[in-house]
Amino acid sequence: MTNDTPSAPQSSTKSTGPKPLMPVAEAMAKLLQGVQPQAIEHVPLAQANGRILAEDLASTRTQPPFAASAMDGYAIRHSDLASLPAHLTVIGEAPAGHGFSGKIAEGQTVRIFTGAPVPAGADTILIQEDTTRDGDIVTAHECPSKEGLYIRPAGLDFAQGQVLITKGCKLGYRDLALAAAMNHAELPVYRRPIVAILATGDELVRPGMTPGPDQIIASNHAGVAALVEDCGGEPLDLGISPDDSTIMAGHVRLAIESKADILITLGGASVGDHDLVQDVLGSEGMDLAFWRIAMRPGKPLMAGHLGQTKVLGLPGNPVSSLVCALLFLKPLIRTMLGQNSDTHHETEAVLGAPIGQNDRRQDYVRAELTEETDGSLTVTPFPKQDSSMLALLAKSGALIIRPPHADALDAGKRVPILRL
Numbered sequence: 273m274t275n276d277t278p279s280a281p282q283s284s285t286k287s288t289g290p291k292p293l294m295p296v297a298e299a300m301a302k303l304l305q306g307v308q309p310q311a312i313e314h315v316p317l318a319q320a321n322g323r324i325l326a327e328d329l330a331s332t333r334t335q336p337p338f339a340a341s342a343m344d345g346y347a348i349r350h351s352d353l354a355s356l357p358a359h360l361t362v363i364g365e366a367p368a369g370h371g372f373s374g375k376i377a378e379g380q381t382v383r384i385f386t387g388a389p390v391p392a393g394a395d396t397i398l399i400q401e402d403t404t405r406d407g408d409i410v411t412a413h414e415c416p417s418k419e420g421l422y423i424r425p426a427g428l429d430f431a432q433g434q435v436l437i438t439k440g441c442k443l444g445y446r447d448l449a450l451a452a453a454m455n456h457a458e459l460p461v462y463r464r465p466i467v468a469i470l471a472t473g474d475e476l477v478r479p480g481m482t483p484g485p486d487q488i489i490a491s492n493h494a495g496v497a498a499l500v501e502d503c504g505g506e507p508l509d510l511g512i513s514p515d516d517s518t519i520m521a522g523h524v525r526l527a528i529e530s531k532a533d534i535l536i537t538l539g540g541a542s543v544g545d546h547d548l549v550q551d552v553l554g555s556e557g558m559d560l561a562f563w564r565i566a567m568r569p570g571k572p573l574m575a576g577h578l579g580q581t582k583v584l585g586l587p588g589n590p591v592s593s594l595v596c597a598l599l600f601l602k603p604l605i606r607t608m609l610g611q612n613s614d615t616h617h618e619t620e621a622v623l624g625a626p627i628g629q630n631d632r633r634q635d636y637v638r639a640e641l642t643e644e645t646d647g648s649l650t651v652t653p654f655p656k657q658d659s660s661m662l663a664l665l666a667k668s669g670a671l672i673i674r675p676p677h678a679d680a681l682d683a684g685k686r687v688p689i690l691r692l
């Protein structure tokens with residue numbers, strides 16, 4: 273199980289006694305207090321995919337701007353086809369991009385193609401499959417089922433001035449096509465928060481390297497950076513600092529010089545003699561907002577700010593790092609991007625196995641999630657929960673939220689979950 277023994281013997285000078293841990297909701301409120309949306313920048317459509325729209329987007333034009341043919345065929349007067357076969361005289365042609373300037377009179381037609389403006393006098397499109405042609409005479413063998421068939425009226429899709437994409441939308445391929453159709457070449461988006469990520473620990477080497485006998489691969493960075501990107505932030509890799517205050521301080525200064533909006537530290541957040549992060553940040557001038565919260569995994573989570581840069585100290589244990597990033601970093605980035613900080617992933621499921629009584633820390637229990645054919649959800653906690661077990665997190669479908677001091681529950685009871 274993850275560690276919750278604040279009374280364990282310590283050689284550190286940090287105060288680690290059994291003082292109350294901050295509730296999760298309070299820590300979240302402190303973290304988001306006073307956070308303002310980022311400045312707005314205008315980017316070309318080609319760079320707007322995945323960005324967050326910063327202003328409502330109204331159309332600069334009506335689409336289609338004119339009544340247009342939806343088919344290749346002939347622009348006709350429906351009443352001319354009252355008896356079949358009907359013979360009409362072709363008086364001109366209207367390809368897309370080149371309207372016919374004249375007017376169709378009784379017994380006349382214009383050869384027309386998909387997307388072309390419907391000529392004056394015509395009220396219906398006769399598809400070419402229902403015709404035969406001989407010189408300037410076209411013979412209609414079928415009559416369109418109703419007047420107006422295959423004509424797209426002006427404004428069928430949208431009208432000038434209509435707001436079609438709203439502020440806060442994460443722009444995807446459909447939005448970008450629509451924005452282009454509205455004739456916006458550039459879009460106002462929130463500047464992406466730069467999120468500097470600094471791993472700490474003598475034991476860490478980068479993925480792909482050969483670790484020494486007492487070393488492991490640094491994994492947290494890859495996961496946190498991906499989450500940052502998913503949320504619309506821009507990860508900045510500050511590498512790995514050894515457990516050395518001077519070197520670590522250098523990395524922290526780099527984050528500030530890089531104008532990072534957020535500095536994420538990984539590890540070194542707890543109470544051990546080599547957990548230097550808080551001391552280093554303190555000597556660099558950080559104002560601490562909170563440290564140690566009533567949460568498992570993630571007890572040593574720390575937050576503060578260094579000038580304009582928000583600091584979030586994630587615990588080193590890989591599952592703790594990622595769960596804290598999901599629960600705290602994601603809402604922080606969303607708030608900076610003018611979005612609702614509530615990520616709306618919380619729902620309910622039926623327990624597939626009993627679950628024990630909880631202690632004082634709000635627990636996020638890794639669990640298997642199955643969806644029944646009727647859409648109901650069953651969630652089964654994995655029997656072993658350790659904050660080092662990344663493989664378990666990767667195969668978890670949900671985290672069961674166990675509030676502090678929650679009673680033991682039998683299988684079949686409903687519990688709140690976060691879908692992953």
Ligand SMILES: Nc1nc2c(c(=O)[nH]1)N[C@H]1C(S)=C(S)[C@@H](COP(=O)(O)OP(=O)(O)OC[C@H]3O[C@@H](n4cnc5c(N)ncnc54)[C@H](O)[C@@H]3O)O[C@H]1N2
Pocket residue numbers: 274275276277278280471472473475476488489490491492493538539540541542543544547569570571572586587588589590592659
């Ligand atoms: N006496 C106490 N010991 C601990 C407590 C406590 O309250 N009293 N809290 C425990 C809890 S809970 C957690 S969580 C960990 C977190 O400690 P740190 O944030 O200081 O993390 P480290 O000690 O640096 O590392 C913990 C663990 O994670 C590995 N690690 C670190 N960084 C990475 C990374 N980037 N990628 C992969 N793995 C990483 C590191 O090697 C350690 O194995 O503290 C408990 N201790």
Ligand code: MOO
Pocket residue numbers: 274275567568569570571572587589591592659
């Ligand atoms: O339990 Mo720690 O809180 O292992 O993350």
